[in-house]
Amino acid sequence: MSDVADxxxxxxxxxxxxxxxxxxxxxxxxxxxxxxxxxxxxxxxVGESGSGKSVTCRSIMGLMPPGxxxxxxxxxxxxPGASPAEAERNVLTLSxxxxxxxxxxxxxxxxxxxxxxxxxxxxxxxxVIEAVASHSDLSRSDAEARAVELLDRVGIPSAxxxxxxxxHQFSGGMMQRALIAIALASNPRILFADEPTTSLDVVIQDxxxxxxxxxxxxxxxxxxxxxxxxxxxxxxxxxxxxxYAGQVVEATETDRLLGVPSHPYTVALLRSLPQFVTGxxxxxxxAGAPPDMTRVGDGCRFAPRCPLVEDAxxxxxxxxxxxxxxxxxHLSRCRRQEAVPSMGKVPVPQEVG
Amino acid sequence: xxxxxxxPGLMLDIGxxxxxxxxxxxxxxxGLLIGLTMLVVALVVTIGAPLFAKDTPTAFDxxxxxxxxxxxxxxxxxxxxxxxxxxxxxxxxxxxxxIAFGATSVTLVFGSIVGLVAGYFGGWVDTVLMRIVDxxxxxxFFVLVIAIVAVLGPSTFNMFIAIWLTSWVSYARIxxxxxxxxxxxxxxxxxxxxxxxxxxxxxRHILPNVVTAVLVFSMVDxxxxxxxxxxxxxxxxxxxxxxxxxxxxxxxxQNYLLTSWWLALIPGVAIVWVGIGFSxxxxxxxxxxxxxxx
Amino acid sequence: MSAGRxxxxxxxxxxxxxxxxxxxxxxxxxxxxxxxxPALVILxxxxxxxxxxxxxxxxxxxxxxxxxxxxxxxxxxxGNLGYSFFYAEGARTVIGQHIYPTLFVILYAAVxxxxxxxxxxxxxxxxxxxxxxxxxRVFFTVAFAMPSFWLGLILVLVFSVHIDVFPxxxxxKGFGGHLYYLFLPALTLALPYSTVLVRSLRASVxxxxxxxxxxxxxxxxxxxxxxxxxxxxxxAIVTVVSVFGVNLxxxxxxxxxxxxxxxxPGLGSLLVSSVSTRDYPVVQGVTLVxxxxxxxxxxxxxxxxxxxxxxxxTGSGD
Numbered sequence: 001m002s003d004v005a006d007x008x009x010x011x012x013x014x015x016x017x018x019x020x021x022x023x024x025x026x027x028x029x030x031x032x033x034x035x036x037x038x039x040x041x042x043x044x045x046v047g048e049s050g051s052g053k054s055v056t057c058r059s060i061m062g063l064m065p066p067g068x069x070x071x072x073x074x075x076x077x078x079x080p081g082a083s084p085a086e087a088e089r090n091v092l093t094l095s096x097x098x099x100x101x102x103x104x105x106x107x108x109x110x111x112x113x114x115x116x117x118x119x120x121x122x123x124x125x126x127x128v129i130e131a132v133a134s135h136s137d138l139s140r141s142d143a144e145a146r147a148v149e150l151l152d153r154v155g156i157p158s159a160x161x162x163x164x165x166x167x168h169q170f171s172g173g174m175m176q177r178a179l180i181a182i183a184l185a186s187n188p189r190i191l192f193a194d195e196p197t198t199s200l201d202v203v204i205q206d207x208x209x210x211x212x213x214x215x216x217x218x219x220x221x222x223x224x225x226x227x228x229x230x231x232x233x234x235x236x237x238x239x240x241x242x243x244y245a246g247q248v249v250e251a252t253e254t255d256r257l258l259g260v261p262s263h264p265y266t267v268a269l270l271r272s273l274p275q276f277v278t279g280x281x282x283x284x285x286x287a288g289a290p291p292d293m294t295r296v297g298d299g300c301r302f303a304p305r306c307p308l309v310e311d312a313x314x315x316x317x318x319x320x321x322x323x324x325x326x327x328x329x330h331l332s333r334c335r336r337q338e339a340v341p342s343m344g345k346v347p348v349p350q351e352v353g
Numbered sequence: 354x355x356x357x358x359x360x361p362g363l364m365l366d367i368g369x370x371x372x373x374x375x376x377x378x379x380x381x382x383x384g385l386l387i388g389l390t391m392l393v394v395a396l397v398v399t400i401g402a403p404l405f406a407k408d409t410p411t412a413f414d415x416x417x418x419x420x421x422x423x424x425x426x427x428x429x430x431x432x433x434x435x436x437x438x439x440x441x442x443x444x445x446x447x448x449x450x451x452i453a454f455g456a457t458s459v460t461l462v463f464g465s466i467v468g469l470v471a472g473y474f475g476g477w478v479d480t481v482l483m484r485i486v487d488x489x490x491x492x493x494f495f496v497l498v499i500a501i502v503a504v505l506g507p508s509t510f511n512m513f514i515a516i517w518l519t520s521w522v523s524y525a526r527i528x529x530x531x532x533x534x535x536x537x538x539x540x541x542x543x544x545x546x547x548x549x550x551x552x553x554x555x556x557r558h559i560l561p562n563v564v565t566a567v568l569v570f571s572m573v574d575x576x577x578x579x580x581x582x583x584x585x586x587x588x589x590x591x592x593x594x595x596x597x598x599x600x601x602x603x604x605x606x607q608n609y610l611l612t613s614w615w616l617a618l619i620p621g622v623a624i625v626w627v628g629i630g631f632s633x634x635x636x637x638x639x640x641x642x643x644x645x646x647x
Numbered sequence: 648m649s650a651g652r653x654x655x656x657x658x659x660x661x662x663x664x665x666x667x668x669x670x671x672x673x674x675x676x677x678x679x680x681x682x683x684x685p686a687l688v689i690l691x692x693x694x695x696x697x698x699x700x701x702x703x704x705x706x707x708x709x710x711x712x713x714x715x716x717x718x719x720x721x722x723x724x725x726g727n728l729g730y731s732f733f734y735a736e737g738a739r740t741v742i743g744q745h746i747y748p749t750l751f752v753i754l755y756a757a758v759x760x761x762x763x764x765x766x767x768x769x770x771x772x773x774x775x776x777x778x779x780x781x782x783x784r785v786f787f788t789v790a791f792a793m794p795s796f797w798l799g800l801i802l803v804l805v806f807s808v809h810i811d812v813f814p815x816x817x818x819x820k821g822f823g824g825h826l827y828y829l830f831l832p833a834l835t836l837a838l839p840y841s842t843v844l845v846r847s848l849r850a851s852v853x854x855x856x857x858x859x860x861x862x863x864x865x866x867x868x869x870x871x872x873x874x875x876x877x878x879x880x881x882x883a884i885v886t887v888v889s890v891f892g893v894n895l896x897x898x899x900x901x902x903x904x905x906x907x908x909x910x911x912p913g914l915g916s917l918l919v920s921s922v923s924t925r926d927y928p929v930v931q932g933v934t935l936v937x938x939x940x941x942x943x944x945x946x947x948x949x950x951x952x953x954x955x956x957x958x959x960x961t962g963s964g965d
Contacts, residue, residue: 063862096871104868117859119878121885121956130877131867166957182863488669491945492938495900496918500677500934503922580794584904587796588919603797607908610800611808621797628792 016073025294031246044237108188114175125163131185385637391630399446406440445597464521468528531563572635729928749913755833764844772852892948
């Protein structure tokens, strides 16, 4: 784990909502998400597919397809040395051109599938150089040298020779490294990593995660790591946000989350991890399915699948409540938090609805 | 002549992307209806030509050659021999529509059978058949058709023959590609595992799924064949004078372009009308027949 | 390193001789389709026994089929495309005299089609279902349904007769003259051809712009125009190249009609006139030339495709 810096929020997200109109209705992909990203921390976003974690990142970055979504809320980016005007301006309202200046130099992103995330008809070297050159005035040879340096830094052997290769000549792990090199080319302060290890096999996964941690430490940047895999998150994240059905349902430091989870969904997530399952040959799964995102409203969205559910839960206007007696900040969107520790003795519902 | 691209679906690709959501689908349906209407209108007036046309297509009105449209008794004017243009358009349409349906259906059936056989049996059968198909594709269709008509002698019937001999290859290619893909699908493997006979598999399992692409393409092909027939007749290699035909009429009108432009213009409008009709039906079919809806 | 890239092109080259062989066979058989007595058909009213013998010798019709083919092929190897009865000289010479205008128009049309199709296809794809896209689609649906000769006549009517910007027909002198005189014919050919190109490019652009690597490119902070050209178009163009080549046959077919409408002294006109004069060797020769030309163009298209897409090497072949 990295050393958490002085705690000044680098990125502040307030009540982010992303609505996506579809032919079946409007999907409330992100429904009131708020969090901070601190200087130099590794923040995890964990949840099932459809929980809204990817859309959250893309909405903040401004990468949603134009016209496809209605985004509201406030996002403030406050790098050290920013002028008061810059610090108070809502990133979501920036023009295309203003956002473009942030991309690469301040905010960056790495995508899930390296095979499709690299331009297949252009050499790797050129793609890295393009990233280097976009925010600097280096000469061609200098940019090239820097590109080689970057590829080397992310652990690609014979970097100089590899510059001339095409993406399809790289293995999955190497492509992901190249993508990381591209993302870091202009020294961004925040890196959003959207499921960077999902399409890689387990051994490579670890290598990539180690690489991310190493780079994060050396460059002092913040990383927002998105994954559906709790074990990935628990490996390198300082703090974790658990997302479900477009909302944050629990947020705290990683160690605390693993030791004292305070939301039934988190418990279920943890239970499905191999290392936390003891005494049984079967991996428990979470029965039921996430709600239809075009029809969510008030009431707890996890209620239909929750083993602790009461009638009041279904009509409760959910909000994040502080967990009492926690040594570090700990929020949970459950009104029966105190009952959660007892879940260890409540059997997880097994059959499918 | 049909413009057969390697991936036939690419040509009629409008359906896929524009059809996001209900609005797109509605347009497709409307297009289908409009296209069908246009085609039906064309069929009705040409088949029922005697009812709609004032004269027979070869009757001379020696008193009024080159009459303008809307002039006395001639809704669309007359040509240099005084023949009523409207009548000639209606009767002329018979040949072109006959080609659209007659030539296309034969090539569709024959080509599809070849493609189906090649795709299903694979191996050397496939190789041989497809090599022949490739060979045909090496020639510019139109030139080949002209050459065939040249040696057989220009006539309406020989036009049919020339088209039959050359146009089937597009269908063979499409059918084969579809068959190969479908053959590997799960449900076909399942049918084979259950021991179903070959013929049964072909007809009841594979065919319904591959028919779509071919049907959609046939609409464009029909349009292409009409233009092909018109082109041949335009060059004097198809329907022979004095029988009316749209392309031939345009050729006749060429000499009078400066003064009596309607001679050449009007038959072209008829071709475009029918062409758009087929086009719209093709796009509409592509959307309607798409498995799984939106 | 690029050795692997052109592997599948080499495979095509190997298949080439067989293709060419097949073409010659079909072309050869073409002539044997003539119903009745070819000499009678060819000579018509000038039929004499002596003349008939000459024709039969020239075409080798007295020999068994295989020997005929042999004669045909051996002549071919020597560059002898037969003897034109009408022009009373070698078919090769006659064809050679007519080839330049046709080549010019086809190339001109191809270039025009690219100039029209690329901007329209890209804009339609990037702003799909917008007013531009819908308008373009309507325009091209109509254009596609138009017979090229009719379209040509309309263009002549408007631009040569009423507005008098372009000449009605003819070929012009010198390169600049050709460009001017051949603009309308080339445009007439280019429009329906562009239809297919636009559709293909549009679909290609739409699918490419959804790919992750476009986001990766944007994330670098590079200007939007660069994302468009270096990433989106650069990838979209790859599929279009294939479509371009495959449909080139259309241009060739179309030129026959266009040369008639615009009175151009090219191969197309030659073909048509030879049909009416029953000058079969010329018909045969032109067909052969066209077919071989297309084979050549397809080969070039494949090479260009491999150059543009480095993945093409990895043996997926067709």
